[in-house]
Amino acid sequence: MTEAAHRIARVSARRVWDSRGRPTLEAEVHLPGGVTGRATAPAGASTGRAEARDLRDGGAAFGGYDVTRAVRQVRDTIAPALRGLDVCDQEGLDRILIDLDGTPDKHRLGGNACIAVSMAALHAAAAAARLPLWRYLLGGEPASLPLPEIQIFGGGAHAGRRVDVQDFMVMAVGAGSFAEALDWTAEVYRAAGARLADAGRLQGVADEGGYWPAFDTNEEGLDRLVRAIEDSGRIPGDEMAISLDVAASEFYRHGRYHLGLDRRVVDSDALGDLLAGWIDRYPIVSVEDPLAEDDATGMRRFTAAVGDRVQVVGDDYLVTDAARVEHAARDAACNALLVKPNQAGTLTETRAAFDAARTAGMGTIVSARSGETEDVTIAHLAVGWRAGQLKVGSFSRSERMAKWNEVLRIEEALGAAAVFAGARPLPRPPAP
Ligand code: PGA
Ligand code: ZN
16 A cells, blocks of 8 residues: 555656756655655767667757757646656666666666656655655665765867877775775865976866876876875875776777777787786776777676776676676676766666666775766765765766765764765775
């Protein structure tokens, strides 16, 4: 029997604006007595081919990114179908969204409409239970605060392809708490910016708030990161490690990798060797999408070479899809999953991919998109699902800081019960 207070009274949607100044969809799920859940769809720029498709208007207005059709789908199709249903039955609600859409990539209703409604329903369920979302998700299990993965330099599709590697990031593997990890990262971010400014190379920030780099080579990003870590007073490797999102699909054409900045065109083996060389020479603990989404052979080869030492993360390669995760686990093509709810289109499908990764012994990193808003759902998912890691972009711009700040609040609320994941989610380096 569904409690009357848990029956969905109304679902609504509106157009709001994301961090790139583009339209995006915000959904609300209303319960009796004024209880409401709200969530906003994020948007990627370097998207995987197999991810859920946003429904956009096309045409001239706002570069074709408008979402009036997706808003209409929520009002006309989704809202009537969900009215009266139990908001606590996330799987049941998501199943209705999946069936109503009826396409493999959610292009009919729109991945943006589906994920916003799915997340809004979760918020409403937590509100009805009078619990913060992270605590509602934990369901009595002990909490784990995620190791943050934070961008210092932004490149690729997020910075006019000024450098090929998309994200140069740090992970505070030696920090004792989430708050300390942010303290250390703030100092690295500041030090990296100061050096760039001194060198006359500071060109503002990229889409996720990392510095927009004017590097001469991709490798210069690694040198500058190590220097920034040292400048900040931390020990590279032991305290502050480096992680990369290569997003290699973005520069893969006709079976070759086009490193524009390095003026080199290389095959899969050569790119794998180049990255493995960086892993030998720099304190790198994680590499995302080292090879392209179509290059399964390259992914397997790379993971066989370095997967015992570093985390090899599938983003475009796995697109938060349970079947792809299971396949990649069988193939040993990577050893960690980037978890982006809007790639899947519903939270139930996101959770299925997450569970598949866990079952296979893979790491899990809950992740934002390059287009974001003040929505902090992913901060709650990272804690409530005990993902171990959280990737949000850089350490500037409020759509990023909103997520980091939310985890700070959660850590404070946990008090003595707060356990920081630290370096535990990462593969162990081989003993010297
Ligand atoms: P996207 O980038 O949101 O533009 O896809 C983020 C990432 O590649 O991890
Ligand atoms: Zn990525």
